[in-house]
Every structure is written in structure tokens, then in C-alpha cells.
Amino acid sequence: MTEPHYFLAVPVSKMIQNIYQRNQSELMEAYSFKQWVHTEDLHITVAFLGGLSKEKVNQVREKTRLAMQKLNKVAPFSLNLSELKTFGSEQSPRILWVEIEGDLGALHEIQQTISNVCTGLELKTDKRLYRPHMTIAKKWMGDSRFSVYLSPFKNAKTEWRVDEVCLMEINPRVNPKYKIIERFQIGDE
Template sequence: MNEQHYFLSVPVSAEIKELYSKHLADLKKQYPFKQWPHPEDLHITLVFLGAVSTKKRQELIEQINQTLNSSGLSSFTLRIGGLNTFGNERSPRILWADVQGNLEKLHKLQREINGVCQNLDLRTDNRPYRPHMTIAKKWVGQMEFLLSDDPFTESFVEWDIPYFQLIEIHPKQSPKYKEIQRFNLGGE
């Protein structure tokens, strides 16, 4: 059986995508990484799920909707901060932008949604949640990595999060992420 791969995420604003696009050529020169996401693929992951059957996907959608009806989760605002890395400091695995703003609501949303996934016996990450927006993957530079230019600190763009998404992954396409389901959050 060939199952699709999925994750749940918070979208980023059009302004963030524009800022990323505007600086992408300079970022690529400054930071030699192998993979750079298409601007439309930028997001903040809540829960990575991996392979999920059609039946489990439908159960997940139903359970999330039930949780949203009873949890009191509401919309909130976020903003992108400075750049950082995961992995070896000299040759990092991932270059990412920090997420700031109403982190209390973001963490609550992630806990609730992660709980739904665990109750359905879906694969979840046991590590502590570290919200971020991935900018690039797989360092291929010859020199030691050095963090310098950071376009995300030139203007701290804040945006509203009125919903989150179930995303289907299409690795051979660009953009490679397709929204399958949108989950609306309540108002303030």
C-alpha cells in the first residue's frame, strides 16, 4: 500500500514569503545549503506525521474538529525572529528562523493536536516542541558555517494565525506541500 505523507502546520504570511523570496539569492550565496524551500512551502510545523492511510487521515480530521469544538483554542499572532541552526555548529543540518509572538497559544495548540495524533496511534515526535520556520537544509559549504546576514531581523513582520492546516507532501513537485484540510481557530 502506497500511503501519502502528511504534517500539520501553521501557515506563514504572504509578507514572510515575500521577504524570503526577496533575499533568497543572497541567502544562497551567504549560506551554501543543498535544499531551499519554495516560498509557498514555508510553514511552522505543529506535528510531523509521516505515512498515514486514507482511513486514519479521515479519523484525524474528525478528531481534530471535535477537539477544536471543545478546547477553546483561538486565533493568535506570531512573528519571525532571527536565524539559527540545528546540528553541528560548523556544518549545520538545518538553517531556520525563530518564531516569536504568542508562543503560549502556539504551544497549547501543538499540545492539543499532538495529543489527538497520539490518541489515534499516529507517529509523533517525542522531543520538546521547538517552533521554527525551516529556511534551508543540508550544509554543503567548504568553509566552516558562520551566521551573519539575517533578513528576518530587518522587519519583524507580525501576522494573525486564524487557522492551521493538514498538509500532504509531494516530494517531486515544487511547491511540494498541498493543503488537504484547513482547521479554523476561534476568535479572540
């Protein structure tokens, strides 16, 4: 049996989930992707951890908790959504995502802190430049060239307060796929 996979992420607010849910059918009609993210699975990945043993998960929990406690110069902060973007080929993208704006300095500091935790635990981390985003769909299936013409988040009031990072377990056989294993508070609250 393979080990469950995990990641650390910033959750989005209920308000963001509601905006996505209100616009999901219009987005699905406009953009032909095979998989659409379940409303409760929306998040901003900070670090993908992959398959981990229970022992390694416990180490991640302990070290992340300690690192977040030491990160006292970062207080809860605000983020908001912006434009739709893609990863992959322009004509046939792999991922449809929403750009994140707001206090990206705080988010990058948290991501770097967690990346250091992962390195200290000898976990493989993504070496690419961190690009915070909220994935909403995967695997373009369209017959024609992809183009963004609908972007319901850009002009909506989407600001939310970020006050935690969550350790998430992935269960690909159910919907929603992600389960919060532990919450780590940001700042002195």
C-alpha cells in the same frame, strides 16, 4: 506503493512569503545549502504524521476538527520571525531555520492539543521538546565552517495573524511540495 506523508502546520502569511522571496537570493549566496524551501512551502510544523492510509487521514481530519472546536480558549494570535538558527552540527548544520516569537503560549497549546489527537489515534509523535520554527534550507554544503552573519528577518516587520492550522500532504516530486488538504480554524470566527 508507499502511502503519502502528512503533517499539521501553521501557515505563514503572504507577507512572510514575500519577505523570504525578496531575500532568498541573498540568503542563497551567503549560505551554501543543497535545498532551499519553496516560498509557498513555508510553514511552522505542529506535528509530523508520516505515511498514512486514507482511513487514518480521515480520522486525523475528524479528530483534529473536533479538538480545534473544543479549544475555544485559544483565539487567533500573532507570531513574528526573528533570528536565523540551525539544527545539527555547528560546523555543518542539517537545517537552517528562522526562530519564531510572539504568542508562543497559544502555539504551544495548539501543538499539545494536536499531539494528544495523534496519541489518541496511535500515531507516532516527536517526543522532543516542541521548538517552533520556520525551516528555510537543508543540507549544508559549504567548504568552511558555518556561521550566521546575515539575518534578514530579525529587524523586518514580520508579525502576522495566525487563525488556522492546516493538514498538509507531502509530494516530494513537485515544487511546491506541500498541498493543503484541510484547514482548521482557531477560535470563534
